Structure formats: C-alpha cells, structure tokens
Ligand SMILES: O=C(O)CCC(=O)C(=O)O
C-alpha cells in the first residue's frame with residue numbers, strides 16, 4: 517500500500533469524501549458551501565491500495581444538502597435466488613449468482629439450509645445479549661482483532677460520525693479468548709451463537725463453490741481460504757442493534773445515522789433481518805463527485821421472512837479483478853413516512869479469508885496481498901479517511917458543519 521499527497525485547492529468548505537481506486541486516477545472530493553480559498557488550501561492524504569478500494573460512499577444526499585427533501589428512490593431488481601436442490605441445480609444457481617455479482621452485487625437467497633426457526637433462534641439469542649446492562653457488555657469490549665462489543669463508536673468515512681447502534685462481533689478462533697460472557701451472565705449464548713456461525717459458514721461455502729467456478733479457480737479454492745477451523749480465520753458474526761427513534765420527538769439531528777453509507781471490505785456478507793424492521797438500502801455506482809451526479813438514488817432492499825440478503829465485499833471484488841461488484845449500502849435513519857422507527861436487530865456474517873491467504877484475481881489485475889494485509893489496509897484506509905475528514909474540518913474552523921463533525925468524532 518502506498519500513501520501519497522495531493523493538493524486540493526478549492527473555494528468551498530467541508531470535504532465530504534475522498535475516493536480513489538487502484539488503477540484509476542480519480543480523486544473524488546465533494547464540497548459544500550463557500551469560503552475563501554485561503555481557508556481551504558487543503559493538502560489531503562489519499563491512500564491507494566494494492567487491492568480493491570471501495571470504502572467510502574457519500575452520505576445521504578439529503579443530509580449533504582442539509583434540507584428535508586425526501587430521499588430519492590429508484591427501482592432496481594435485487595434477484596431472489598432459490599438454493600433448493602443445490603447439488604442438482606448447481607449450474608443454474610451458479611449462473612444466477614454470477615449475474616447478480618456482476619450487476620448490483622446484492623442478491624437474496626431462499627430455500628437455504630438456514631430455516632426461519634434457526635433465524636428466529638439466533639435473533640432471540642442476540643436480543644438477550646443486547647438486553648444486558650451496558651456495564652456487563654462492556655466487560656467484553658471491542659478490540660482491533662475485530663471482536664467484542666461496541667456502542668455508538670463505529671465511524672464511517674462517509675459520515676464522519678458514529679453510527680447510532682451497538683454491535684457485538686464474534687469469531688471462530690482464538691481471538692475470542694476473553695470475549696465470551698460467562699454462561700452465568702448469559703446462559704446458552706455461546707453454543708447458540710457457535711451453532712449459527714457453523715450454519716452461516718456452511719451456507720457461505722456453497723456460494724464460494726459457485727464463485728470459484730465462475731472465476732475459473734478450483735472448486736474448493738475459496739472454501740479452503742475461509743476454512744473456519746484455520747487458526748488464522750478472520751470471519752465474523754456481527755450482532756447488531758439499532759436504537760429505537762421516537763417519531764414524536766421531532767426531526768433527528770443531521771448527524772444521526774443508523775449505518776452510514778459504506779461498502780463492506782470482506783469477501784461476502786450474509787445478512788439476516790427481521791420482517792418489518794426495514795432500513796437497508798443500496799446505491800450502486802455511488803462514487804461520484806457531485807451531489808447530483810449518478811449515485812444519488814437509493815433502492816430499499818425488500819425481503820421476506822427467511823430470506824438471506826447477501827452482498828459482495830471489496831475483497832471479492834478485488835479477487836475477481838473487479839468483475840464482481842461491492843456495492844454501497846446503508847441502514848437509513850428513520851425520518852420519512854414508511855420508515856421503521858422501532859429498534860432494528862440484524863445479524864451480518866462477514867466471510868474473511870485467513871490471514872495467510874494469498875489474494876490475487878485470475879487476471880492479476882492487482883498485486884498479490886495476504887488476507888492480513890488486505891484487512892489491515894481496509895481498517896487503515898477507514899481510519900485515514902475519517903482522520904482526513906477531521907483535519908479538513910479543523911482547517912475550516914468556525915464553520916458550523918465542520919465543528920459538528922469534530923465534536924461528534926471526538
Ligand atoms: O444492519 C444492516 O442491515 C446492515 C449492516 C451492515 O451493512 C454492516 O454491518 O456492514
């Protein structure tokens with residue numbers, strides 16, 4: 517990975533986003549408002565990655581514009597793919613998955629081996645954890661090994677402020693040492709979570725087989741890389757709880773996000789949701805310079821009970837030489853009629869290759885990196901994007917928008 521400095525000279529304040537993609541010379545900077553050029557001669561660090569780059573998506577256009585204009589929506593088809601009779605329908609399923617991966621990068625699965633009772637069971641396990649007092653959850657705090665509990669602390673580069681949620685991240689291996697609550701505090705939590713992780717793993721392996729075939733790799737290529745018994749396995753089950761919002765309390769602050777716009781940096785994400793608790797939205801192609809360019813229109817992800825929504829992450833995008841798309845998505849803050857204001861529970865299973873795996877697409881578009889390097893670069897990239905935002909906000913001192921970002925990020 518290399519970092520370089522570019523000079524962005526502008527007559528506007530509030531840097532919204534920096535994006536670049538390996539192999540392209542694009543630098544996307546969105547600015548709002550007007551200040552003198554001396555206030556905004558910004559030297560902005562831009563990171564380039566050996567691998568996919570897809571971290572920062574612009575925040576909600578409505579908030580960028582600081583107006584109460586309703587979100588712009590457009591219809592997109594998110595394919596619903598049945599996994600029934602998987603062994604005999606393998607070719608047909610593979611073709612459907614590849615098509616979905618090459619277009620919007622999102623699809624939902626039906627007729628999988630994970631049943632509605634399985635999903636209900638893990639949600640009640642998850643709720644039992646979040647119902648504990650914060651002081652108990654804080655005994656298993658989040659660490660940079662990507663495990664543990666955090667609350668209102670994940671800052672997305674697209675927003676510069678923490679998501680309004682709490683989450684608890686679980687892994688298969690030794691990173692979990694000291695990160696399980698004692699059984700007395702939360703009876704049967706660990707076996708229930710581990711059982712569900714095994715089911716999510718097994719389902720993911722079916723998809724990996726299809727994607728390996730599509731890319732011309734040996735059938736077990738991705739399965740080996742994501743073997744959950746590997747000591748260096750990095751896959752994560754993330755239990756999520758977005759806080760309820762009182763619709764009677766008036767408009768939300770401009771800086772309120774459930775999950776700010778982002779693309780996942782894993783290989784493949786499986787998302788479990790509860791019917792009625794809507795909010796997930798996608799915006800393919802949201803990597804634009806202006807507020808009104810392409811990428812301002814969102815699509816609500818509809819799902820039926822038992823559907824598993826899946827999306828391609830940056831890592832598979834890179835591993836496929838950008839053939840498969842890692843798509844920008846968010847969980848919208850409830851603000852408009854039809855939004856879900858109650859608490860939202862969701863569960864994401866992030867497939868991550870082992871730390872020692874060598875990642876390079878069939879066409880070798882990007883230099884080879886290991887799983888550990890890819891993960892480290894992704895975390896660093898997020899951190900640097902947030903920091904760059906803060907620095908620009910600091911330089912624009914006195915500007916209302918910038919001050920707000922700093923305060924929230926502190
Ligand atoms: O909670 C959701 O529906 C989406 C969560 C998500 O996108 C994430 O955690 O990366």
Ligand SMILES: [Fe+2]
Nearest residue numbers: 778779780845
């Ligand atoms: Fe995500």
